[in-house]
Amino acid sequence: MRTCWGRGGGLSLRSGILLLLVPPLLLALQQLVLVGSRLPGPEARGPGGDPAFTVISIEPVEKSRLWGNRALRFGLQAEEDEEERRKDGERKQRGGLYQDETELRQKEPRVLKVQPWATDKPSFTAELTRLITYITTAQLNCSRVFTPGQAQAEQHPAAAAAEHWLLCAEDPMPPAEEGPCVAYSFSMDGDVDFIETVSRLGCEVHSFDLTNSNASGGHPGDSLDGNHGDRRGVVTRHKMWLEWRAQKKRKHKTGGHLSAVSHTLADIMAALGHQSVHFLYADLLSAEWRVFHSLIEEDTLHHIHHLVAKVHLQWAGFEVGGTNEEVLRYWFSVLRGLQTSGLKLVHSSAGEGHTVLKQTVGHAHSSYTLSWVNTQY
Numbered sequence: 001m002r003t004c005w006g007r008g009g010g011l012s013l014r015s016g017i018l019l020l021l022v023p024p025l026l027l028a029l030q031q032l033v034l035v036g037s038r039l040p041g042p043e044a045r046g047p048g049g050d051p052a053f054t055v056i057s058i059e060p061v062e063k064s065r066l067w068g069n070r071a072l073r074f075g076l077q078a079e080e081d082e083e084e085r086r087k088d089g090e091r092k093q094r095g096g097l098y099q100d101e102t103e104l105r106q107k108e109p110r111v112l113k114v115q116p117w118a119t120d121k122p123s124f125t126a127e128l129t130r131l132i133t134y135i136t137t138a139q140l141n142c143s144r145v146f147t148p149g150q151a152q153a154e155q156h157p158a159a160a161a162a163e164h165w166l167l168c169a170e171d172p173m174p175p176a177e178e179g180p181c182v183a184y185s186f187s188m189d190g191d192v193d194f195i196e197t198v199s200r201l202g203c204e205v206h207s208f209d210l211t212n213s214n215a216s217g218g219h220p221g222d223s224l225d226g227n228h229g230d231r232r233g234v235v236t237r238h239k240m241w242l243e244w245r246a247q248k249k250r251k252h253k254t255g256g257h258l259s260a261v262s263h264t265l266a267d268i269m270a271a272l273g274h275q276s277v278h279f280l281y282a283d284l285l286s287a288e289w290r291v292f293h294s295l296i297e298e299d300t301l302h303h304i305h306h307l308v309a310k311v312h313l314q315w316a317g318f319e320v321g322g323t324n325e326e327v328l329r330y331w332f333s334v335l336r337g338l339q340t341s342g343l344k345l346v347h348s349s350a351g352e353g354h355t356v357l358k359q360t361v362g363h364a365h366s367s368y369t370l371s372w373v374n375t376q377y
Contacts (some may be wrong), residue, residue: 110297113340115333117325127328128356132364134335135311140344140373142168148193151200165194165308166347167279168373180204180232181278184268186242194281194308195235203278205235208242208268210261240268242284244294244319265291266300276303276377283310286317292334301341307372313356314366324357342376 118126144153146167153169183198185191185207199205243262269277284291288311295301316327339345353366 110299112293112296112333112337115329115336117329118332122323122325122329124324124328127325127332128361128364131328131332131335134332135345135368135370136348136350138345138347139339140168140346140375142166142170142346142373144169145347146197146201149196151197164349164351164369165281165371167197167306167308167371168346182206182274182276183279183281184208184277185281187281187283188285189283191281191283194279198279199233199235202232204232206272207235207237208240209237210239210241242268242282242287242291244287244290264298264300265295266298269303276305278305279308280304280306281308286312286315288312289317289331289334290319292338296334296337296341299341301338301343301374302376304343305374305377307338307343307374308369309372310351310367310369312367313364314353315358324359327357338372342374343372344375345370346373347371 117123118130144155146153146169148165181198181201181203183195183201183203183205185195185205186209187207188209188211195205195207239261241262243264263271269275282288282291288309292309301307311331313331316322320327320330322330347370349369350365351367351369354361354364355366356364
């Protein structure tokens with residue numbers, strides 16, 4: 001074998017090239033050993049027991065970025081799918097109740113249905129005539145009634161039309177084992193006859209009046225006292241009022257502490273620990289239309305057995321707007337909503353004056369006191 005030496009005693013060109021390639025090969029082999037030591041072994045498992053792999057890209061930068069973004073998109077999609085599956089599971093766990101569309105619709109909040117116009121086009125006379133006819137026509141006849149100041153039921157008297165309210169006495173009072181009946185009175189003028197009547201009936205009575213200096217606690221927004229012992233015939237006064245603007249996603253407070261002076265009926269009942277109210281009297285000074293509207297949509301009326309309320313027609317009322325024809329149509333829609341919720345009119349009594357929406361009308365009065373009984377109680 002003949003070895004050729006170059007000038008100066010060096011190796012041949014071919015041998016020199018081989019020697020130059022050895023260090024890079026050794027370095028590459030070292031890197032492969034390091035990478036192999038970092039790869040997870042067979043025991044490494046991902047979610048669900050599937051093998052977990054680490055991908056090392058040796059592609060050009062631009063292509064690596066492309067694949068990286070694609071992998072990121074796939075990862076985000078998988079997380080979104082998993083989150084949606086989790087939410088579905090929670091909904092199903094909560095909603096064994098929602099087995100079909102019918103039950104789901106029953107859980108949706110009510111919406112006040114606006115009634116059609118009385119005639120083919122808006123007419124003040126037609127709308128007013130329909131409204132007055134509706135609130136002066138009894139929908140249910142009670143043979144025995146309670147009249148103001150009287151705790152003994154009597155046959156429907158011929159002079160009942162002169163009374164400003166009546167309570168239907170045909171339905172029995174709550175059994176003693178279920179506790180006493182509950183009565184609420186919302187009136188800034190204070191309906192003494194109503195409070196006296198339901199108190200004599202043995203009801204637990206709560207009177208709400210913002211102007212009452214003798215309210216429980218002596219200052220606005222004090223705690224509401226719930227059922228503590230036998231409160232039959234006891235009248236508890238609160239410096240508090242009804243609110244119709246219900247806050248969204250709010251849980252009803254319990255425990256007898258409400259910090260503001262105005263609350264929804266549902267919040268007040270929850271704070272007092274009442275599941276139902278047997279008698280409710282309301283003279284809300286033109287706020288009744290919006291309160292009724294909220295009670296219909298919140299489906300609170302099925303907790304009220306008897307409702308006595310004074311409706312005011314002199315002006316549109318708080319947060320009620322539109323033309324006179326539209327206001328009359330809205331009032332009628334609210335009254336029909338009460339009927340749909342189960343309330344049937346048993347008595348109507350006209351108040352003083354003949355002003356409707358700031359207009360003098362001979363055949364209508366400025367206010368009416370209406371008495372309902374809930375047939376779906």
